[in-house]
Amino acid sequence: MIPIVRNAAFALLLSSASVLSAFAQTTLPDAIAAPDETVVLTLHAEGAQMYECKAGADGKLAWAFREPIAALLLDGKTVGRHYTGPNWEHIDSSAVVGKAVGNAPGATPNDIPWLKLTVTSGRGTGILSGVTTVQRINTAGGKLEGECEKPGSYRNAPYSADYVFLRKG
Amino acid sequence: MSFPKNAVLTAIFLTGSLVSATAQTLPEAIAAPGETAIFTLHAEGAQVYECKAGADGALAWTFREPIATLFAGGKTVGRHYAGPTWEYGDGSAVVGQVAGTAPGFVANDIPLLKLNVTSRRGTGALTPATTVQRINTAGGRLNGACYKAGTYESVPYSADYVFLRKG
Numbered sequence: 435m436i437p438i439v440r441n442a443a444f445a446l447l448l449s450s451a452s453v454l455s456a457f458a459q460t461t462l463p464d465a466i467a468a469p470d471e472t473v474v475l476t477l478h479a480e481g482a483q484m485y486e487c488k489a490g491a492d493g494k495l496a497w498a499f500r501e502p503i504a505a506l507l508l509d510g511k512t513v514g515r516h517y518t519g520p521n522w523e524h525i526d527s528s529a530v531v532g533k534a535v536g537n538a539p540g541a542t543p544n545d546i547p548w549l550k551l552t553v554t555s556g557r558g559t560g561i562l563s564g565v566t567t568v569q570r571i572n573t574a575g576g577k578l579e580g581e582c583e584k585p586g587s588y589r590n591a592p593y594s595a596d597y598v599f600l601r602k603g
Numbered sequence: 604m605s606f607p608k609n610a611v612l613t614a615i616f617l618t619g620s621l622v623s624a625t626a627q628t629l630p631e632a633i634a635a636p637g638e639t640a641i642f643t644l645h646a647e648g649a650q651v652y653e654c655k656a657g658a659d660g661a662l663a664w665t666f667r668e669p670i671a672t673l674f675a676g677g678k679t680v681g682r683h684y685a686g687p688t689w690e691y692g693d694g695s696a697v698v699g700q701v702a703g704t705a706p707g708f709v710a711n712d713i714p715l716l717k718l719n720v721t722s723r724r725g726t727g728a729l730t731p732a733t734t735v736q737r738i739n740t741a742g743g744r745l746n747g748a749c750y751k752a753g754t755y756e757s758v759p760y761s762a763d764y765v766f767l768r769k770g
Contacts, residue, residue: 480757481670482649501679503648505670510753512668512685575757586677588647590742590759 463538466550468567471600475561479504479516479597482590483546487582495585497578506597520551522568522597528560530599532568546576546593562599569598630705633717635734638767642728646671646683646764649757650713654749662752664745670757673764687718689735689764695727697766699735713743713760729766736765 481504485497501518514524523529532551540547549570556563576593648671652664673681673689681691690696699718707714716737723730743760 478755480649480651480755482647482757482759484647484672501672503670503672503682504757505651505668505684507755515670515682515684517672517682518679588645588674588761590647590649590761592649592757592759594755594757 462569462571463548465536465538466548466569466571468550468569468600471567471602474565474599474601475508476596476598477506477508477513477522479506479593479595481505481516481594482592483576483578485578485589485591487585487587487589489585495582497580497582497589499578500588504593504595516597522562522599524558524560524562526560526562527558528556528562529558530556530562530565530568540573540577544575544577545573546570546595548573564601565599566602567600569600570595571598572596629736629738630715632703632705633715633736633738635717635736635767638734638769641732641766641768642675643763643765644673644675644680644689646673646760646762648672648683648760650743650745650760652745652756652758654752654754654756656752662749664747664749664756666745667755669760671760671762683764689729689766691727691729693727694725695729696724697729697732697735698722707740707744711742711744712740713737713762715740731768732766733769734767736767737762738765739763 483502484500486500487495488498490496502516502520504516505512506514506516514522516522519531521529521531530553533554534549535552536550537547551568553566553568573595574593576591578589578591650669651667653667654662655665657663668685669683669687671683672679673683681689683689686698688696688698697720700721701716702719703717705715718735720733740762741760743758745756745758
């Protein structure tokens with residue numbers, strides 16, 4: 435009896451530990467890390483990844499990623515939008531456009547990958563001015579794969595994520 | 604002989620009803636008689652809900668805001684977001700206020716809406732709009748209890764937004 439109980443307690447400890455480390459997320463995967471950069475702001479995103487039905491290289495119709503659309507939230511307030519570009523636009527009018535330079539798998543196969551994006555252009559003046567890198571982390575949902583029937587039709591996959599805005603130094 | 608004739612008649616009736624379904628007589632509650640459609644944009648996006656305590660103190664999903672891409676002819680031409688705001692690529696934008704609703708096609712579809720334009724900014728395609736109709740809704744609905752206040756849930760939806768002007 436005693437060894438079984440002890441093992442059960444041990445197993446419980448182990449699974450708690452792994453749950454904790456999954457939430458702590460202090461260490462990002464190397465592929466999306468931005469060493470030597472400083473976090474300016476982290477915004478929560480709620481929205482959809484939009485897909486379009488298109489013929490692939492093999493001529494078969496399949497869902498192809500088209501663009502993101504999401505509201506950017508901070509402390510319960512809507513402070514901006516994320517949309518095709520990809521653009522991140524703050525309500526103070528500052529905005530940046532990024533280009534993906536690294537990715538790492540999401541927590542489950544239904545979750546879009548975590549990303550590192552380098553800022554390629556900016557506009558306006560505000561909190562996003564001077565941002566050089568954007569990380570997409572804590573992704574949930576947003577994935578859509580497989581065949582489709584009507585070219586030009588759209589489908590949305592809801593997702594949430596956190597976007598971390600960083601600057602050099 | 605009489606069977607094929609009936610079949611043809613049935614086919615005609617079916618076609619007739621399909622055509623009238625496409626032509627869409629809008630429910631009175633969202634009709635805009637005397638106004639002219641400027642253009643119609645297709646929207647794909649999400650309705651965002653927040654977990655909040657209701658009047659009875661129980662936590663329930665509460666509609667927070669829309670977020671959608673606006674399309675015309677396969678091109679992305681604008682965005683729809685909190686306000687509710689519709690923003691066109693030329694910089695013109697309008698904000699509306701709900702003035703009428705009608706049920707969606709199925710229970711999971713958000714209602715059809717008529718909105719009066721209450722403010723505008725920029726100058727461009729949306730500037731003359733006085734009314735916006737939300738039609739052909741699919742999805743976007745979320746009801747029921749939730750567990751953690753302040754959490755969000757995005758529900759995918761699509762719709763067409765018709766922009767109209769007086770006269």
